C-alpha cells in the first residue's frame with residue numbers, strides 16, 4: 430500500500446533530501462526496540478518544503494529545512510515550564526509517527542528549522558545528534574581550558590568532542606576500540622585511550638595534570654560507561670549522561686558523595702537546533718568526516734547492514 434501523506438492544519442510536507450541512520454533506527458529495524466507498525470522509520474533529515482497545511486506561516490514552499498524530529502504536547506506543566514524535551518506526551522518522528530526513510534515526510538510546522546544558506550545537506554545531516562550534544566555540553570558548564578573526557582567514540586562522542594573543543598576545553602576521548610582514534614585526533618582530541626587497557630584513574634590524572642578531569646560527557650549509555658565516567662572525574666567535577674542505559678546500572682555512590690560529583694542527565698534538546706546549525710556553518714563542528722556510507726532510498730536494507738559494520742559511523746540515505 431502506498432500512502433501519500435497530506436499535510437493537515439499546522440503541518441508541512443517535506444521532500445526528503447538526505448537522511449541519517451542512527452542506532453535507534455537500527456534497534457527498531459532488528460526488533461530490539463518495539464514500535465507499532467506500519468511505520469516509516471528515520472528521524473534525522475534535511476529536505477525541502479513541498480506543501481503546506483492550513484495555517485502554516487513560518488515556512489514557505491521551496492524552503493530548505495532541517496527537521497527537529499521530536500515535538501511535545503505544548504500544553505502540559507512541563508511544556509509550560511519550557512521543558513518540552515521532558516514532556517510525557519512527546520511525539521518522536523520515525524518512532525511514534527512516520528519518519529523520513531521515504532520520498533516525503535509530514536511534520537508539524539514547529540519542527541522545521543530553516544537551513545543556513547551555503548551549508549550543504551551533508552554538513553547539516555547530523556544537526557539532530559549535534560543538538561543532543563550541544564545541550565549536554567551546555568549542561569556540563571564547561572570552562573575554557575578545562576579538561577574534559579568523552580566516553581564513547583561513536584557519532585555522539587565525535588560530535589561532543591568538537592563542541593567541547595569549541596567551548597575551549599581540552600578533550601580526552603575514551604572508547605572500547607582504538608578504531609576511531611585517528612579521526613578523533615583529526616577532529617581535535619588532545620588524547621585518546623582504549624578503555625580495555627590500563628587504569629582509567631591514572632589516565633585521567635595524567636591528562637588533566639590533577640585529580641581527574643573536570644567534565645565527563647558519557648555518550649555510550651552502558652553501565653560500564655557510567656562506571657568509567659565516575660572513575661575519570663575529579664572531586665567537584667561534573668558528569669553529563671546522554672546515553673540511555675536501559676539496563677540497571679550499579680553506581681558506587683560513596684564516591685559521588687565523598688568527591689561531591691555532580692551527575693546530570695541530558696535528554697535530547699530543547700532549543701539547541703539553531704546553535705547546532707550555527708556551529709556547523711561556522712566550521713566549529715565538522716560532520717562530513719563522520720559520514721562513512723551513502724545509499725539510495727531503494728537500498729535501505731543495505732544501509733541498515735552497513736550501520737552494523739565496524740567501520741561505519743554515520744550512514745546517509747539519499748532520498749532524492
Ligand SMILES: [Zn+2]
Nearest residue numbers: 451452453473
Ligand atoms: Zn537518531
Ligand SMILES: [Zn+2]
Nearest residue numbers: 502505508516
Ligand atoms: Zn507537554
